[in-house]
Amino acid sequence: MSDRLSGNEAVAYAMKQINPDVMGAFPITPSTEIPEYFAAYVANGEVNTEYVAVESEHSSMSVCIAAQAAGARAVCATSSCGLALMYELLYVAASCRLPITLACVNRALSGPININHDYSDSMGARDSGWIQIYAENNQEAYDNFIMAMPIGETPAVRLPVMTCMDGFITSHAVENIELLETETVRTFVGTYDPENYLLKKENPLAVGPYDISAYYMEHKVQEAEAMKAAKARILEVAAEFEKISGRSYGLFEEYQMDDAELALVLMGSTAGTAKAAVDKLREQGVKAGLVKIRVFRPFPCEELAQVLAGPKAVAVMDKSEGFSANGGPLFAETRSALYDLKDRPYVINIVYGLGGRDAKVEDIEKVFKRLADIVATGETGPVYTHMGQRSKEDMV
Amino acid sequence: MIRAKYINEQTPWQDLTPGGEIYEPGTAREFNTGTWRTDTPVFVVEACKHCMLCVPFCPDSAIPVKGGKRLDFDYMHCKGCGICAEVCPFPGAITMVSGGVPS
Numbered sequence: 001m002s003d004r005l006s007g008n009e010a011v012a013y014a015m016k017q018i019n020p021d022v023m024g025a026f027p028i029t030p031s032t033e034i035p036e037y038f039a040a041y042v043a044n045g046e047v048n049t050e051y052v053a054v055e056s057e058h059s060s061m062s063v064c065i066a067a068q069a070a071g072a073r074a075v076c077a078t079s080s081c082g083l084a085l086m087y088e089l090l091y092v093a094a095s096c097r098l099p100i101t102l103a104c105v106n107r108a109l110s111g112p113i114n115i116n117h118d119y120s121d122s123m124g125a126r127d128s129g130w131i132q133i134y135a136e137n138n139q140e141a142y143d144n145f146i147m148a149m150p151i152g153e154t155p156a157v158r159l160p161v162m163t164c165m166d167g168f169i170t171s172h173a174v175e176n177i178e179l180l181e182t183e184t185v186r187t188f189v190g191t192y193d194p195e196n197y198l199l200k201k202e203n204p205l206a207v208g209p210y211d212i213s214a215y216y217m218e219h220k221v222q223e224a225e226a227m228k229a230a231k232a233r234i235l236e237v238a239a240e241f242e243k244i245s246g247r248s249y250g251l252f253e254e255y256q257m258d259d260a261e262l263a264l265v266l267m268g269s270t271a272g273t274a275k276a277a278v279d280k281l282r283e284q285g286v287k288a289g290l291v292k293i294r295v296f297r298p299f300p301c302e303e304l305a306q307v308l309a310g311p312k313a314v315a316v317m318d319k320s321e322g323f324s325a326n327g328g329p330l331f332a333e334t335r336s337a338l339y340d341l342k343d344r345p346y347v348i349n350i351v352y353g354l355g356g357r358d359a360k361v362e363d364i365e366k367v368f369k370r371l372a373d374i375v376a377t378g379e380t381g382p383v384y385t386h387m388g389q390r391s392k393e394d395m396v
Numbered sequence: 397m398i399r400a401k402y403i404n405e406q407t408p409w410q411d412l413t414p415g416g417e418i419y420e421p422g423t424a425r426e427f428n429t430g431t432w433r434t435d436t437p438v439f440v441v442e443a444c445k446h447c448m449l450c451v452p453f454c455p456d457s458a459i460p461v462k463g464g465k466r467l468d469f470d471y472m473h474c475k476g477c478g479i480c481a482e483v484c485p486f487p488g489a490i491t492m493v494s495g496g497v498p499s
Contacts, residue, residue, distance in 0.1 A: 097415040158414055196397075196419060206418035218409035219416050 005177050007135070007170040010142040011077070011103045011163070012037035017185040018149070019047045020101075021072035021192075024063030026054050026082065029115050030167040031105035034077035057082040061089035061100075068098040069207045071197030073149065076100065079167055080107035083121045087128070093160045094129025095223060096208045099152030100160040102130070103145060106268070107167035108355040116356020117167040119268070119320040123329045129223050131161040131230050132297040136253075136271045138175040140294075141165040143247060146180070149189050150237045156229045166269040168356070184244050231298045251300035253292040256282060257307055260289025262371040263345075265308070265334050266317035267293040270352075270359055277364035288368050293330065301337040308338055313346040313371040319353040327351075327384040346374045352387040363387060401426050424473070429456075433476035433496040439468050443488035450480035450490065 005013065012034045015023070023042075025035035042051045050072075052063045057078050064074035078086060083104060093100050109120040122132060131152060135141040141163065148161040165171055180188075196205050211219055231251065238249040253271070256278050257263065264274055271292035281288040291307055293300075308314055316335070318328025326332070331349035338344050350367055353359045367387070374380055398413060400423040413419065446466055451459045458474035460467045481490040 095415055097417075196417060203419060204421040206421075206423075207415070209416050209418055211416055214405040215412065215416060218407075218412050221409045222412065222414060 001179050001181070003177055003179050004174050005138060005142075005179075006033070006172050006174050007138045007141045007165045008033035008105065008172065009037055010138045010177055010179075011145050011165070012041070013179065014142050014145040014185070015075055015103075016041045016047055017180070017182045018073075018075075018146070018189050019186070020049055020075045022050045022052060022063065022067035022074040024052055024054060024060035024067070024074060024076045026057050026060040026078070028057070028079050028082035030107055030171045031077045031079040031082070031103065033171070034103055034105070057085040058089060061086040061093065061102075064100045064102075065089060065093050065096065065098055068093070068100050069096065069198050071192075071194060071199045073192040074100050075102070077103040077105065079105045080109055080115075080121045083125060084109060087125065090125050090128040090130060090160075092208065095219065097158040097223070097226070098160060099149065099158055101145065101148045101152065102160065102162045103141075104162045104164045105167045105171045106164050112355075114355040115167070117169050117269075117319070118354045118356070119164075119318075120354075122162060122164050123320045123322070125162070126297060126329060129159060129227070130297060131157075131159050131227070131234075131295075133161065133163050133234075133295050134267045134293065135163065135165040135170060136269055136292060138165075138170060138173070138177050139247070140249075141170055142177060142179070143241065143245065143249070144294075146185055146189065147234075147237050147241050147249070149192070150240070151230065151233050153192060153194075154233050155195070157226050157233050159223070159226050159230060164268075169269045178245070178247075180245060188241070188244055227298045231295075231300065234295055234298075249294065251293075251295045251303055252307075253294060254307055255290040255292065257289040257291060257310065259287055260311045261287040261313070261375065262368050263289045263291060263308065263311040263314045264317055264364070264367065265291045265293065265304075265314060265330065266319070267296065267330065268319065270317065270319065270364075273359060273361055274364045277361045277368065280361065281365065281368055286368065286372070296330075296333075299333050299337070301333070304334065305337045305341055308334070308345060309341050309343065311345050312375045314338075314348075315367050315371055316347065316349050317367070318349060318351045321351055321354060331384070346371075346380050347383070348374070348380060349384045350387045351385070354388075357388045359388065428472050430458075430470075430472045430474050431496065433471075433474060435476040435478060435492050435494060436471075436496060437469055437474065437476065437478065437481050437490050438493055439466075439490060440488055441468075443486055445486055445489075447485065449483050449485065453479050453483045455479065
């Protein structure tokens with residue numbers, strides 16, 4: 001059925017259709033609307049979720065961990081500093097192998113304090129052991145949330161899943177959206193049926209015991225193997241999802257990549273802007289293309305390398321600063337993925353859009369222009385630069 | 397499902413439980429934590445009136461009770477904190493000695 005919803009409303013609606021057992025709820029801009037809409041569903045008796053309003057994000061994630069360990073299906077939503085306050089618990093959730101689902105509405109981290117979009121929050125949590133799936137628009141935010149549980153709850157995976165969307169740009173903009181029937185969603189997601197859980201009285205269980213150095217490493221290897229296994233499961237779930245929705249998803253989306261000579265790698269809503277730029281350049285005969293990263297954890301290393309073996313020059317666009325003095329996190333992963341290629345393209349990194357700084361079609365065109373110049377001259381120039389800041393120097 | 401007693405420092409990662417979950421209760425019984433002790437309580441049964449005050453005060457479960465009488469310390473789990481000796485109302489029933497091994 002067709003509707004018009006904001007990204008937040010779409011995710012809250014997906015939660016309603018799933019009817020999870022527990023929600024750990026604490027508001028923070030721009031994700032506040034998710035627990036807000038959901039509270040109305042609870043109050044109206046449309047779901048039978050235990051809605052636990054707490055005093056911080058540290059507690060909302062603690063609620064989810066306890067609930068999931070008890071055998072319940074737990075969901076949560078947060079942004080920015082809220083995610084930062086959950087930081088300790090994110091690792092606990094992942095290492096206890098509890099497949100919690102978290103809607104992360106991306107927003108810049110303080111400081112300086114800012115409420116607009118970039119990926120500094122979820123990029124900070126990229127090493128926490130959570131699967132991370134990013135949405136370009138409201139439809140993808142809805143779809144990704146529905147796919148999250150079948151991915152995370154698979155026994156070979158058993159990892160928490162963070163579905164991410166761009167704060168305000170996606171979370172608050174109202175778009176046309178295709179919603180699935182609730183029955184279809186429930187059948188697709190199924191029931192949460194863990195083999196062992198705290199409330200299973202026949203089988204007492206201890207979760208999260210102290211791990212001395214004789215055991216910690218083995219458990220981290222288990223987690224790393226689970227993250228590797230997640231890649232195949234994400235694709236399997238996407239294939240099943242296509243059957244019920246007609247919408248197709250991969251680890252990333254290729255746009256005009258078949259014969260692309262100049263390519264961008266980026267994520268989230270900027271992909272929409274970049275597609276417009278690609279279309280414009282294609283009309284002018286420029287072989288431009290785009291790879292939109294959908295799954296950042298696990299990182300689609302080999303698959304991405306294969307696609308990027310084609311173009312002559314690639315710009316990786318990071319919407320968060322890693323302060324590595326060597327480029328952003330998406331750049332580090334992408335350039336590492338390219339290392340095993342025999343013939344590598346030129347690669348540059350552009351950090352842009354921090355704290356909600358706008359990126360327009362013309363900005364993307366400038367990046368392609370820079371790639372064209374690199375191919376023409378054979379000179380990469382500065383590899384790691386910023387775009388969109390006011391400057392005394394003229395720099396893309 | 398692997399029982400805790402079959403897990404040890406030679407177990408490969410493939411055989412460990414996910415996240416270190418333990419699928420049974422009371423597994424602390426299996427582990428000798430008495431080696432942490434630097435002071436040791438010594439029980440003198442003749443001086444003991446079996447008032448049972450020491451039993452609930454023990455922060456571990458190192459004072460076994462049978463038939464209404466306390467038995468000698470379970471040195472496999474006693475950490476030597478000395479709380480039992482402190483709360484005991486009967487002089488000589490529990491004395492603390494230096495060192496981890498009861499003399």
